[in-house]
Amino acid sequence: xxxxxxxxxxxxxxxxxxxxxxxxxxxxxxxxxxxxxxxxxxxxxxxxxxxxxxxxxxxxxxxxxxxxxxxxxxxxxxxxxxxxxxxxxxxxxxxxxxxxxxxxxxxxxxxxxxxxxxxxxxxxxxxxxxxxxxxxxxxxxxxxxxxxxxxxxxxxxxxxxxxxxxxxxxxxxxxxxxxxxxxxxxx
Numbered sequence: 001x002x003x004x005x006x007x008x009x010x011x012x013x014x015x016x017x018x019x020x021x022x023x024x025x026x027x028x029x030x031x032x033x034x035x036x037x038x039x040x041x042x043x044x045x046x047x048x049x050x051x052x053x054x055x056x057x058x059x060x061x062x063x064x065x066x067x068x069x070x071x072x073x074x075x076x077x078x079x080x081x082x083x084x085x086x087x088x089x090x091x092x093x094x095x096x097x098x099x100x101x102x103x104x105x106x107x108x109x110x111x112x113x114x115x116x117x118x119x120x121x122x123x124x125x126x127x128x129x130x131x132x133x134x135x136x137x138x139x140x141x142x143x144x145x146x147x148x149x150x151x152x153x154x155x156x157x158x159x160x161x162x163x164x165x166x167x168x169x170x171x172x173x174x175x176x177x178x179x180x181x182x183x184x185x186x187x
Contacts, residue, residue: 019045019167027160031121032113034156038163039110043082045167046089046103047072049174050079053092082107094173102136102162109159122156131155137162140169 019041026037072079079085086107090100109130113120120127132155141147150157 035113039106042163045170046085049170052174098135098139102134105130128155131159134162
């Protein structure tokens with residue numbers, strides 16, 4: 001029974017747009033729900049991206065009982081935590097320091113909302129500072145010579161728009177058999 005519920009939260013064959021619909025749903029929730037769910041969606045996109053770089057039989061060669069899910073989900077899984085996923089993505093050269101640093105910021109923001117016993121919002125000084133320090137969105141848009149309409153001084157909006165772009169880019173880079181994996185790595 002536990003595996004059925006776990007499979008519901010770990011689809012690697014996502015339907016295009018499901019994650020963005022969930023992101024829109026989270027964006028309209030409480031600050032705590034928005035931060036936790038949004039970061040979970042980014043973490044899932046990173047997981048999906050990393051799977052695009054794993055060879056199908058890599059786990060079975062060393063540990064016959066494991067498959068890709070076990071690299072992420074079992075008790076001793078080397079990529080179980082968001083931190084481990086961030087580190088390995090950077091170590092593999094999938095993305096650079098701007099992306100790594102923003103993923104770490106998002107992890108800290110999520111942890112603050114998830115573990116704070118008091119009511120905090122995106123306007124709470126420490127949270128706001130982390131959100132406004134996110135650089136992936138600004139750097140990506142500048143490199144593409146594009147802009148999008150959002151209030152750069154609104155910490156919640158910057159957090160959500162950064163997450164949206166990260167989700168899209170991580171899925172594009174990790175897409176199996178995608179030529180995009182061979183293009184320039186993410187920032």
